Amino acid sequence: MKKKRALITGISELAPHKTAYGQKTLALLAESSRLAIEDAGLQKRDIDGLLVTPPSEDSAFMWPAQVAEYLQIKPVFLNMVELGGASAAGAVARAAMLVEAGICDNCLCLSGGVWDSQVFNTLEGKMSVMSQAEIDFELPYLPMGFNTGYALIARRHMHLYGTTPEQMAKIAVDQRFNALHNPLALFNQAPLTIEEVLQSLLITDPLHLLEIVRPCSGAAAAVVSRASSDMNTHRSVSVLGWGEACTHNSIVYSEEITISPVKESAQRAFAMAECGPADIDLVSLYDCYPITVLITLEDAGFCAKGEGGSFVARHNLTYQGDFPCNTHGGQLSMGQPSFAGGMSHIIEAVRQLRGEAGIRQVPQNRLAFVNGNGGVMSTESSLVLGRTEHV
Amino acid sequence: MCDDQTRIYYQHLKQGELWLQYCLNCQEHTFYPRSHCPGCLDQQLEWRKSQGQGRVYSYSIIHVQSLADDDVPYIYSLVTLDEGVRLATRIVDCSPEAVHVDMGVEMVVRAINGQLMPVFKPVAGLKSQA
Ligand SMILES: [Zn+2]
Numbered sequence: 001m002k003k004k005r006a007l008i009t010g011i012s013e014l015a016p017h018k019t020a021y022g023q024k025t026l027a028l029l030a031e032s033s034r035l036a037i038e039d040a041g042l043q044k045r046d047i048d049g050l051l052v053t054p055p056s057e058d059s060a061f062m063w064p065a066q067v068a069e070y071l072q073i074k075p076v077f078l079n080m081v082e083l084g085g086a087s088a089a090g091a092v093a094r095a096a097m098l099v100e101a102g103i104c105d106n107c108l109c110l111s112g113g114v115w116d117s118q119v120f121n122t123l124e125g126k127m128s129v130m131s132q133a134e135i136d137f138e139l140p141y142l143p144m145g146f147n148t149g150y151a152l153i154a155r156r157h158m159h160l161y162g163t164t165p166e167q168m169a170k171i172a173v174d175q176r177f178n179a180l181h182n183p184l185a186l187f188n189q190a191p192l193t194i195e196e197v198l199q200s201l202l203i204t205d206p207l208h209l210l211e212i213v214r215p216c217s218g219a220a221a222a223v224v225s226r227a228s229s230d231m232n233t234h235r236s237v238s239v240l241g242w243g244e245a246c247t248h249n250s251i252v253y254s255e256e257i258t259i260s261p262v263k264e265s266a267q268r269a270f271a272m273a274e275c276g277p278a279d280i281d282l283v284s285l286y287d288c289y290p291i292t293v294l295i296t297l298e299d300a301g302f303c304a305k306g307e308g309g310s311f312v313a314r315h316n317l318t319y320q321g322d323f324p325c326n327t328h329g330g331q332l333s334m335g336q337p338s339f340a341g342g343m344s345h346i347i348e349a350v351r352q353l354r355g356e357a358g359i360r361q362v363p364q365n366r367l368a369f370v371n372g373n374g375g376v377m378s379t380e381s382s383l384v385l386g387r388t389e390h391v
Numbered sequence: 392m393c394d395d396q397t398r399i400y401y402q403h404l405k406q407g408e409l410w411l412q413y414c415l416n417c418q419e420h421t422f423y424p425r426s427h428c429p430g431c432l433d434q435q436l437e438w439r440k441s442q443g444q445g446r447v448y449s450y451s452i453i454h455v456q457s458l459a460d461d462d463v464p465y466i467y468s469l470v471t472l473d474e475g476v477r478l479a480t481r482i483v484d485c486s487p488e489a490v491h492v493d494m495g496v497e498m499v500v501r502a503i504n505g506q507l508m509p510v511f512k513p514v515a516g517l518k519s520q521a
Contacts, residue, residue, distance in 0.1 A: 121457040133423045136397050138479040140508050143467050144453055151451035152469055159449070159492040204467075205452040205487075252469055252479045257449060 006096035007236040010040025010223035016335035025113030028219035036221035049107030050075040051091040053341040084374025088343035089381035093242035095224035111341030112219025149376030151204040154291040163309035169197035171290035174317035179329025186335035218337030241384040243268025251376035260377040262299035273384035281364040284345035286373035287330040342372040396424035412436040422476035443498030445472040484512040
């Protein structure tokens with residue numbers, strides 16, 4: 001493997017909350033920034049790049065400058081990364097490019113904010129996350145937002161490949177087991193069974209309530225730094241490869257809705273990292289719904305197209321299992337902060353690769369595959385991360 | 392609903408008809424209505440009346456709706472028209488138990504929450520097996 005110069009040197013993650021709990025988005029971002037910079041062993045003045053995901057409440061106008069002002073940092077490169085749930089992985093990929101190109105030394109990647117639980121329950125709220133074409137040609141039929149988009153994928157996958165509700169539910173069940181050992185997770189009190197998932201309220205068939213991610217407030221941050229010879233890298237994680245791809249905005253216009261742009265983004269990430277799915281020790285896959293994980297596993301090449309259902313049934317996806325997946329509990333048990341940046345998947349992969357995952361630590365932890373997913377499997381950002389001592 | 396193409400689309404619907412744009416360069420229909428062909432980015436799109444025949448590509452029966460002004464359950468669906476385009480719609484005159492992927496359907500115009508929209512109902516017998 002080629003030596004890569006982009007390292008994740010610092011991470012932080014605030015505990016998700018079901019409400020805004022009196023906080024403001026900038027306050028959450030400031031707190032996660034402080035913790036990540038401290039974790040990296042850096043000073044605030046060392047940060048020269050800022051990549052931030054969109055706000056959910058504040059005006060997005062000049063958002064990177066708003067954040068830089070609040071944090072009182074003076075970046076030489078700043079940008080808002082708007083790829084929906086792929087934003088955090090996309091931010092880390094961009095930060096890796098910036099430090100490899102010698103433009104920045106330390107890029108702060110920030111994601112999160114407060115969530116008003118009523119945001120999507122009004123017509124205005126629904127329209128605020130829709131394109132004009134979706135407003136004109138989808139909204140009149142009253143889909144239940146993103147839920148229905150993923151339900152359409154799940155239904156067609158069931159039709160084409162015989163995937164069962166039990167197989168999809170098992171993903172949520174295994175992830176819940178992981179969450180029981182994560183003090184940060186929103187849903188870490190009680191285990192879940194496949195029967196409980198399938199007996200929970202059917203919302204937009206075939207999706208049940210317990211298969212649908214819970215939006216919440218929270219924030220997380222990662223510092224991506226350029227490796228230097230005088231650096232103590234024993235806790236750092238290398239960004240070995242990344243890939244990005246987009247094939248549509250609305251799922252209506254995807255050529256085949258059961259095939260996602262993960263095919264392209266993962267292939268690119270693996271090619272850059274000079275490794276493949278068989279080399280990976282753990283995966284951290286964006287999980288707004290179980291079907292998202294299932295499609296990602298197929299398209300990233302962990303199993304053949306159509307075999308995702310039997311793959312998840314056959315493997316133990318917990319941190320104790322033969323295929324550790326979303327060892328923090330995934331978003332399904334962790335909660336999905338703000339506009340769903342997907343940073344928690346990156347944070348957990350870094351913890352595991354550092355050997356700092358505590359009771360959830362997996363024994364094999366050299367290489368991790370991380371995937372961020374935006375919209376209804378519209379925009380994908382894949383990362384291959386590795387322990388720095390390994391490269 | 393502001394641009395000209397969208398307006399034309401909905402004007403045809405008021406007559407009970409579904410019209411689609413067709414690109415003379417690409418010799419393909421396109422949906423949704425737009426200014427430029429997504430195949431070649433040419434503006435030479437002409438309107439053609441759809442036969443209104445198609446097949447269910449996927450569907451979801453919606454049991455819970457956060458906007459409380461609609462009757463659940465209803466069948467939200469993606470339908471692929473014989474002209475080759477796919478659109479979001481609803482399946483009507485069909486029980487949730489009867490709908491299935493690849494089912495033959497035909498277009499009817501119905502009001503949903505007061506707005507005339509193209510929706511699809513099952514075709515009788517084997518008419519749409521072609
Ligand atoms: Zn054309």
